Amino acid sequence: MKAPKPVNVDDYITGFPEDVQKVLQEIRKIVHDTAPGVLETIKYDMPTYMLENENMFHFAAFKNHIGLYPVPDGDKDFDEEISSYKTGKGSVRIPMNEPIPMDLITRIVHFNAIRITNKIKVR
Numbered sequence: 001m002k003a004p005k006p007v008n009v010d011d012y013i014t015g016f017p018e019d020v021q022k023v024l025q026e027i028r029k030i031v032h033d034t035a036p037g038v039l040e041t042i043k044y045d046m047p048t049y050m051l052e053n054e055n056m057f058h059f060a061a062f063k064n065h066i067g068l069y070p071v072p073d074g075d076k077d078f079d080e081e082i083s084s085y086k087t088g089k090g091s092v093r094i095p096m097n098e099p100i101p102m103d104l105i106t107r108i109v110h111f112n113a114i115r116i117t118n119k120i121k122v123r
Helices: 009-013 018-034 076-082 102-117
Strands: 039-043 046-051 052-063 067-069 085-087 090-093
Touching: 009 018, 009 039, 009 046, 018 046, 018 052, 018 090, 018 102, 039 102, 046 090, 046 102, 076 102
Parallel strands: none
Antiparallel strands: 039 046, 046 052, 052 067, 067 090, 085 090
16 A cells, blocks of 8 residues: 655655654755745655745655755756766755765755746756
């Protein structure tokens, strides 16, 4: 039997083991501290944060990693920093068996918030 889809971020987070919940709560706090006033919701079955009616940031927990979406693309500093992680179009996978780079997550959220508030188009 498949688990029911989460209806809110609290519901999403409590669906994971305690150690994963701790990481997800830390990421959630970073988002709210870095981009005050974001709207928190569930989209694509994962926590989604909206700013000015746009999707600003998503995160998701998987068996072996945390996925972050979107990640700045084409920015030399970000590209270099995330090069040690598995990436996809606009995403990065942070392995659960490594320290979670909360400072990198903070910068990604900040970058996305600035992009939206300054109406910068994503490639």
